[in-house]
Amino acid sequence: MFKKLGIAAALATAIALPASAQDFGSKADIDFANQLWSALQTARLVGPDRINVQPFEGNEPHGAIQQAYATTVAVGGRTARVLVKANHGGPDVDVSAVYDNPNKHLGAYTVMFKREAGYDSENKDWFWAKYNPAGELDKNPKGAAIAGRFMKGADKGCIACHTAAGGEDLETLTSK
Numbered sequence: 789m790f791k792k793l794g795i796a797a798a799l800a801t802a803i804a805l806p807a808s809a810q811d812f813g814s815k816a817d818i819d820f821a822n823q824l825w826s827a828l829q830t831a832r833l834v835g836p837d838r839i840n841v842q843p844f845e846g847n848e849p850h851g852a853i854q855q856a857y858a859t860t861v862a863v864g865g866r867t868a869r870v871l872v873k874a875n876h877g878g879p880d881v882d883v884s885a886v887y888d889n890p891n892k893h894l895g896a897y898t899v900m901f902k903r904e905a906g907y908d909s910e911n912k913d914w915f916w917a918k919y920n921p922a923g924e925l926d927k928n929p930k931g932a933a934i935a936g937r938f939m940k941g942a943d944k945g946c947i948a949c950h951t952a953a954g955g956e957d958l959e960t961l962t963s964k
């Protein structure tokens with residue numbers, strides 16, 4: 789009897805994790821990422837009609853040629869800093885090919901948006917997201933959307949690499 793209860797209690801604990809225990813890919817993260825995408829589109833920082841800034845040669849994993857935007861946008865009534873990187877790649881891609889045709893070689897947008905204090909205080913409160921050119925969220929190998937605190941601890945992901953790459957505020961190098 790006690791044994792059974794113990795198992796039931798353990799199962800209940802395992803299943804009923806508080807929402808905050810999920811670091812990324814939750815419904816709330818996906819909703820937020822969709823709102824962020826709309827704000828970015830309105831500001832013409834993503835999408836086929838985005839502002840065509842000068843491309844430059846970059847490093848893995850962000851694509852051989854990149855475009856970077858650093859500004860502020862409002863999401864859910866809160867205005868905060870956003871960094872957008874358009875990642876371009878493919879055979880024979882170079883800076884002038886991307887400038888002339890900014891959507892042809894586009895692989896993904898990687899975005900950092902500064903959330904409210906306490907969202908992820910260990911990691912400077914950034915919300916991380918990766919979208920395809922149409923604005924759909926990319927997924928990790930386990931099928932979870934890349935949106936939120938992606939990923940903490942030893943797991944490979946935006947936060948792990950940006951922490952290792954250093955840089956003030958986990959912003960890295962390119963948009964300085």
Ligand code: HEC
Nearest residue numbers: 846847850871898899917918945946949959960961962963
């Ligand atoms: C393996 C390391 C690594 C991973 C993983 C990584 N990044 Fe980066 N990121 C960098 C480096 C290095 C730079 C700067 C140099 C460059 O882009 O070539 C950068 C730059 C950026 C920038 C431009 C900001 C700036 O100040 O330069 C954004 C935005 C960004 N990353 C978002 C993301 C997101 C979102 C993810 C996850 C989906 C991610 N990064 C995963 C290493 C990484």
